[in-house]
Amino acid sequence: MKRKVSITDDEAIELAEIFRLMGDASRLRIILAALARPICVSDIAAQTKLSPSLVSHHLRLLRSARVLRAERQGKQVFYVAADQHVRSVITDMVAHVGEEAHDFD
Amino acid sequence: MKRKVSITDDEAIELAEIFRLMGDASRLRIILAALARPICVSDIAAQTKLSPSLVSHHLRLLRSARVLRAERQGKQVFYVAADQHVRSVITDMVAHVGEEAHDFD
């Protein structure tokens, strides 16, 4: 079963933007923290050992790119992976890194 | 069926590096060009409208990160997606972008 991989230039830019956001270690760890279930900002900061301010900056980017979605519950705001695609992409790549042969170039 | 999503810090950095490489529009278009079948450098340059030099620079990065793999055939060098994980990640994200609701923030 073949899939369509050709996309427009605008879609390529939007795609690249999402990958770019995943391409920072801090942000990736934030995404991983919010991958399975909603988690609030302070817990993300604690788990990733990043400052709440920095986490918030990154969360804003991840939210506008629709990688994560947010929901306020009282004083706290919970973030979680936007959809199954995001989860699949991350788990696929975790598998990719895990299975690599790591032979010479 | 649950999957493991927790990874070590080193793996997170390696993962982020791969995503970072996908997070540039030029490189992403290069990856897309080499996603389905091997394609030589000059054809990539023609298809993406990027200079051969720039394409070569990017290909070196994509090759060392094992996103693409290379094979020389005479004067030409053909590049193709390293494995099924890379293809899956891209097609998943294409689907993600394609299906998004695009409602307000």
Next chain:
DNA sequence: CAAATATATGAACGAGTGTTCATATGTTCA
């Protein structure tokens, strides 16, 4: 309302990155 907690925003700086241009290396064929 005031205090306390949780999250968000803005400015600024240092480090890293994509691109270009010039040049080098590799490969084939006459």
Next chain:
DNA sequence: TGAACATATGAACACTCGTTCATATATTTG
């Protein structure tokens, strides 16, 4: 071997991006 083609490499520059610190907004509770 030498010319022609294909790809790769190195240096340099303009620009972007992650981070920090200070400050602002939002929400709950006394």
